[in-house]
Amino acid sequence: xxxxxxxxxxxxxVREQVPLAGCTTLGLGGPAARFAEAATxxxxxxxxxxxxxxxxxxxxxxxxxxxxxxxEGFDGTVVRVGTRGISEAPGGPEGLATxxxxxxxxxxxxxxxxxxxxxxxxxxxxxxxxxxxxxxxxNVGAYGQEVSATIAAVRGxxxxxxxxxxxTAAECGFGYRTSVFKEGGQAGRFVVLEVTFRxxxxxxxxxxxxxxxxxxxxxxxxxxxxxxxxxxxxxxxRRGKGMVLDPADPDTRSAGSFFTNPVLTQAQFERLEPAVxxxxxxxxxxxxxxxxxxxxxxxxxxxxxxxxxxxxxxPRISGKHTLALVNPGGATAxxxxxxxxxxxxxxxxxxxxxLTAEPTLIxxxx
Numbered sequence: 001x002x003x004x005x006x007x008x009x010x011x012x013x014v015r016e017q018v019p020l021a022g023c024t025t026l027g028l029g030g031p032a033a034r035f036a037e038a039a040t041x042x043x044x045x046x047x048x049x050x051x052x053x054x055x056x057x058x059x060x061x062x063x064x065x066x067x068x069x070x071x072e073g074f075d076g077t078v079v080r081v082g083t084r085g086i087s088e089a090p091g092g093p094e095g096l097a098t099x100x101x102x103x104x105x106x107x108x109x110x111x112x113x114x115x116x117x118x119x120x121x122x123x124x125x126x127x128x129x130x131x132x133x134x135x136x137x138x139n140v141g142a143y144g145q146e147v148s149a150t151i152a153a154v155r156g157x158x159x160x161x162x163x164x165x166x167x168t169a170a171e172c173g174f175g176y177r178t179s180v181f182k183e184g185g186q187a188g189r190f191v192v193l194e195v196t197f198r199x200x201x202x203x204x205x206x207x208x209x210x211x212x213x214x215x216x217x218x219x220x221x222x223x224x225x226x227x228x229x230x231x232x233x234x235x236x237x238r239r240g241k242g243m244v245l246d247p248a249d250p251d252t253r254s255a256g257s258f259f260t261n262p263v264l265t266q267a268q269f270e271r272l273e274p275a276v277x278x279x280x281x282x283x284x285x286x287x288x289x290x291x292x293x294x295x296x297x298x299x300x301x302x303x304x305x306x307x308x309x310x311x312x313x314x315p316r317i318s319g320k321h322t323l324a325l326v327n328p329g330g331a332t333a334x335x336x337x338x339x340x341x342x343x344x345x346x347x348x349x350x351x352x353x354x355l356t357a358e359p360t361l362i363x364x365x366x
Contacts, residue, residue: 030073103133
């Protein structure tokens, strides 16, 4: 019987001192004091509730694609979610499909499933590593799409109330790369078990909103293209940046983008302009509330951190994309965070803008 599966409906099997490095895309992290494989929703709830009753920390783990775990490991219970299931609910609004996805489903598999059925709204999120249950937590987004645009509800275990809860999209508090599940007083309260998406029944993509993607598609911004074409173009772009997992490519041994793109007020943006050379245009994108989003990769490069920096053994910036910090072999979690601090502090000194880490840091501080 595989470790972590319930035997005859009994309690979830918990192993001790399980190495976590192999459970993350960075390949970093020490052991978990306790480690439970949860194959069903009941397993997830049982393992989390048992740890809560013991008063010990809980880490709910998916594919480990957005985690940096300390070299000392995690002194608590790690619950790895392995639930499965995708289903389309009957009926629903005209032209829309309601799709329920278990938290443990591979995210790119969900995107492929939707495209194969002519369901539009997730195609630009192709190639993103991780599980479906993590997408609302981070409000995963790429190439002009965010999951919040298609999420109808999130169902999960409320650790505080000790009961199941279902939250509407409005209650999820979605923002740029964040949600109520990640930030504020509710962070860690809910364990996501299922996500409900509402997708358009349309063989064409949602309107293309990202200039780089439009160029690859040879389309105008706002155009709609066949779903398969959008997916192929996104995967091509992501592979070029080392953002599609490939065991043969050390540049994909990362946690994806390490920093979020800073969102500035107009006043902050105007103070940024004197810090750049005369005649240099700062790339920018409109953000809600009249704010301005600046590419973190551009700030990093302008602050003197190039692709591949610093070279040699240990952690480095990806050779393909300055937003990714990679472990080509020989890195530690501590050394990776030291590099991240150097980059953050360099950008702050050069531009007065403080970068924020996108991955979740476990036992570490930036």
